Amino acid sequence: MPYGSRLAATMTRRLGRECVYVPSARLALYLALRRWCRPGGRVLMSPVNDDVILFVVLAAGLRPVQAPVSAWDGNIDPAAVPEATWRGVDAVLSTNLYGIPDRVGELSRRCAQLGIPLIEDAAHAIGTHVDGRPIGTFGKAAAFSLSKHVAAMAGGFLAVEDGRTRRELELLRDDLLEPTRLRADLAATLRPLARSAVRTLHLVRPAWRTMQRLGLLERDDFRMPLHAPRLSASALRAPNLTAYEPWVRVDLHDFRTRHGALVRGQLRLRMSRLDTDLTHRRAGVTLLSGTAWASPALRDRAAHDGPYPLFRAPLLVDDRDALAERLVDHGIVSGYIYDPPLDDYAGAEFVDPSPDPAPARWFASHVLPADPLLAHRVIRALTRERATTAQPAAPAPVPDTRKPPTPLGQ
């Protein structure tokens, strides 16, 4: 039996696509990019994305081309991508930021016209559907992360179109995996338990502040240090995952370690609770969508089709950085902030900059990704902090259905 096939079968049943088990979504993306893109190719992607993903694209020997995004949700705005850019790219990588879907209909149509692959990053979007179809079934391949919705801090899937491709990718994966280590397995099993204990015991604030003080966080800022000269040197070895490991492994050092039975058993248990988790997320998203801080994408969806079971609910607030810092005192650590956009972060040596960087800058600097599982606590904290709603310079392309903030305790 191929490695991780029981877990993969569970995901295949959910998604209706063939799945390969991987220790992380970043490894899934690397596999997909290596399988569908020739080294030297150019990949259209959103600059409002995890820096780790930028390094995965570079590790695959590809040039990241930063797309214009919508200030509405931070995802690629296909209509704003210049025709010359469309004609010059070899693949498109979606983000589905925080679980809000990319404009997959338009992206897959353009990719089909151009004869290039759409690769879906579904790491944030495990429960998101578009017209009744799950995100992760629109492209050639899709990456899912179990570190996100089920908080496993390990595991993921690569979903592909057919059994033959799955078998091919299982072999590619096996070549990249590093052997199981008991220590890594124990850490992967205990880490999520430690995190939930910290939360249950209301220790988020002291634990976070202590990690900050001891320098245990891999990012001082929202982005990791780039180390440009070392990055240029690694480019000489690309495509090569090992050459980029110092960047790709950030936040998940065992991203390519073969998990043993202990970890896989725990992941199966967590997968069996996924539907309950998604139900709780929808409830939290409903609460957050009714507040004045909800991004237009959030409000609009809740008003028309019901809530998505988001990984994070994008709220838009003034003075976001100071607010995020104060939220730690309320026991809320706001992760997954991708600021500045990747073109400002990495510069033209490493990426093609977006032709219209303003919406990405605005969105990245105002979005506060809120965990829907903590919706009550977030609303209470933002109310106490008198957080004000950020308004985009240009009006967002939706009718104004804004409601007053939800009263506390609802």
Ligand SMILES: Cc1ncc(COP(=O)(O)O)c(C=O)c1O
């Ligand atoms: C948008 C996005 N894609 C992919 C990943 C990688 O997921 P994993 O940690 O499972 O490798 C992350 C990680 O945070 C992410 O934010």
